[in-house]
Amino acid sequence: MLCASCEARHGGVCAALDPDQLAVLARSARKYEAGSGTELMGDAERIESYANVLSGVVKLTKTLSDGRQQIVGLQFAPDFLGRPFKAESDLNAEAATDVSLCAFPRASVERMIRASPELERRLYLQALKELDEARDWMVTLGRKTAGEKIASFLLMIARSIEPAAGTDRMSARFDLPLTRADIADFLGLTIETVSRQLTRLRADKVIAIENNRHVIVPDLSRLEARQGR
Amino acid sequence: MLCASCEARHGGVCAALDPDQLAVLARSARKYEAGSGTELMGDAERIESYANVLSGVVKLTKTLSDGRQQIVGLQFAPDFLGRPFKAESDLNAEAATDVSLCAFPRASVERMIRASPELERRLYLQALKELDEARDWMVTLGRKTAGEKIASFLLMIARSIEPAAGTDRMSARFDLPLTRADIADFLGLTIETVSRQLTRLRADKVIAIENNRHVIVPDLSRLEARQGR
DNA sequence: CGGAAGGTTTGATCTGGATCAAAAATGCAG
């Protein structure tokens, strides 16, 4: 059965469900892959389904009518994707990398929420986590310099991609899930400024970059010293 | 009894409770006033109580160690103040104006949440609302010009202070609940830039200002045209 | 009423990051 080996079964919202409930939900669930760049949900579109992110990274964006864009959130496995209790989305969700998702029809999720306070609790906790993250980024967007923004971003990715890093390890290596353009949209900068700041970090030997995507941080504390605190 | 004439009894979280539950909670509730500038909750402080905002405005701030500050949220009546399920606050809450609050000890709120899924649902909805707001502000912080930020801010205040305005009415007048310094901390600008942009809006007759605090908007659509869309 | 203390506006100058422009990597299809 679908859920047996699923990551969301553990850390994700499905962990809230008992075997019977899980069986019910699994019946209407549909697992699928989407290539990088695929739009998963459009602004002003009716919300017809929710999904768990099983692998890859999803970016949530808002766009002004003249084309200026801002990424307002990134979702990693096993995050739950979608905004309950709202008929229409007011943002775009797009696959930032190739992703694999487990989608549920809107109706079954909402029925399940009504039936399981435990599930609602999980969703509430994720909303609180996303709110905490959004507020941290407001500080980054409003008050940090370009160099501090880039350092903050790299540290955030390092922590999300390889949870091992965070605490004790001194070094980290990971692939950037975003292009330079995406990083710019996330940090409220231009592509050129992102590139220049990465170049500077490289020149100062705080990081090394291979093939434009793979980042090596030999000493996380040196990167932390640059994020602004 | 306390709750009979309370505003939070209607729009706020207390509306989720039945009369018995309300009576229980009221027993440990304490209503009080705090003057503008009072710190209501400190960063890295243990969370000992929650509160409903009954009147006035509370600002939520984050501060970098070198003093740079960012306001990450504003709370108006009848918002619920506090972050459930977390031992320690990671932000400051301060009265931006004189406020009146109805405070509950941490333990009674958490007991009540466990007892009332309806209350938890309300809190979840408020978290989702705050998340939506935070994401809108991320666009403002990351991608709008100083002039657009100020217009967005004035419109947000107009809508929160006098809910009547929002829809059909063409004009609005209200007192700014924040000083120029607070507005700057909210928008990621300096005091001087805030002042200059307000002066420009005044020069262009989009707004009028009396006594530094009272704002008159004769035609909301002209202000909307300046907020960036 | 005078006068000290904040808060606000205005002016002059500077600068970090944007914009404009082009070269260099990288990836891919044939």
Add this chain to the structure above:
DNA sequence: CTGCATTTTTGATCCAGATCAAACCTTCCG
């Protein structure tokens, strides 16, 4: 491997908003 498209880096210049510096208002309290 070659050639083309896309992404990234680097360089030159510009400008919105920051910074530095004064004046100007409001309160409000003795």
